[in-house]
Amino acid sequence: MPHSVTLIHTIAAALGLALALGFLATRLRLPALVGYLLAGVVIGPFTPGFVADAAMASQLAEIGVMLLMFGVGLHFSFGDLLAVRKIAVPGAVVQMMVATVLGMALATWWGWSLGGALVFGLSLSVASTVVLLRALETLGILDSHTGRIAVGWLVVEDLAMVLVLVLLPPLAGWLGGGAGAQEELDTAQLWRTLGWTLLQVGGFVALMLLVGRRLFPWVLWQVARTGSRELFTLCVVAAAVGIAFGSAALFGVSFALGAFFAGMVMRESEFSHRAAQESLPLRDAFAVLFFVSVGMLFNPSVLWERPLQVLAVVAIIMVGKTLAAAALVLAFRYPLQTALTVSASLAQIGEFSFILVALGASLGLLPPEGASLVLAGALISMALNPLLFHAIAPLQDWLRARSALARRLEQRDDPLAELPMSTDSRYLARQVVLVGYGRVGRRVASALAANDIPFVVAEQNRELVESLRVDGIAAVFGDAVDPAVLIQAHIARAAMLVIATPDSLNVRQIIGTALALNPAIETVVRSHSEDEARRLVQECDSTVVFLADEALAQSMSRHVLERTQARQARHTGPAPLPGHV
8 A cells, every 4th residue: 555654764763773872872881862863863864875854853853842841840830930930030041141142252253244143142052951851850850959940940041032033033134134034123013022922921821820720630630530541641642742732833932831831730630640650651752753853953074074163162052051050050059069960951952942043044144054063062062961960970079179169169158058046946956857848848847847846947949948937947058968958957966857859869878977977867768769769778777768659748748747756755766667668
């Protein structure tokens, strides 16, 4: 039966070659991402042999972006977004300005026009959604406060790029654009366009928060009642793709932003955790297609035809943006580790850069070599980005050992990093030290407060620590990985340590510090995997681990309350309980 199989050819070639080269990359101790990108280069139009359908691959990649952002939204509430607004908004704006100026300066030195330099600089200023999320998920810090800062930063960048894409056509004539650009700048038309764009984005956000938060969780609950796993998975995927497409068609926002808000409203459902699990295989598969599609756009000849220009572009992306982001985070008095992690997250460019380059070329602003340089920078920065994350811990140790400035940055001179001298003595002995004040941490704190059990919160969110102190709750600011933070929370005399943060990367280090300062302390931890839970129990005999599920906060709160009350009744701490899950 004669029919077109372009879609099948594209998927089969992309996934098959990505598997082979991804496996080879891991065997060579490189990120699998490098293999996915090389697979795209191999089946792209700039290398001999089979050439896949680039347009088809690009559309498949967009589905991956939708599913990934939907998954992030399922773990990222509107409250989380507001909690990081004081650093995410100014940080994203200033970092984009710095990267844009650096790119414009470089392009101007090459002799490009003002419009071409502006498009080039803006394309280097915005990070890739997919690369960021994959890196944070791999490290297990997507749900941590550092992860929320990075995601919130990216959301602000996406909103800014929506405005740029809308305003660029009316400004193209003034910026020196050719065919397709407006000849004169109509100021009134420009303000109308800007106002209409802001109205559309505001209308979409309001609709999702006022209507979507009630409607979509109700739909998910109705589907779950049928007991059909297939219908539940279909509902999740249809919601992610349908809302993303509808938001782009009706409100002019990006697919990624629409899917992100779809996940945020779905988070209100009690089945949000299950929805995240059901969509995970599809998210991973389509994310691979995204990286393959990026590789297909890359022309390897630019590497030997313009090597110095490529190096300059990569330097702006991975050095200029990184230093700017790190300086901004440190300026807000966050720990060095948070600054390094956030800056590494943003040291790459991606999908919005490609869209902007295509628009700039169609308006006659960007010269032909501009697109090749941006794509080269994207490919190289995506491939090297995972290596930056692996270098964070060694770099932090190296800076501590050799830099007096780094040591000063980590000194606890912040007033929020210490409990006030007026803190009641009941918070300084036999108290509960609660690490993390997110959804689970709030539930545990509420249960303790309701039963008049003293506790001290250790939290990385400065604004949250400030608000807790205003409400009369004992809290210290900082990363609990730093022993000084636990010392300020008086861990040496505490009855129990509760780690409510989902950051599984540093749990062992926190527990080790706590046991070194207080060998009799009991520890309660949340975990996302059974294997990790078993390892924690084996390594730390006094540790009780709760697996993350829909009843996590309730069960964890109940256990903490029961154990604390039992210890208070005895007045002296009993021997640690045998570890169990």
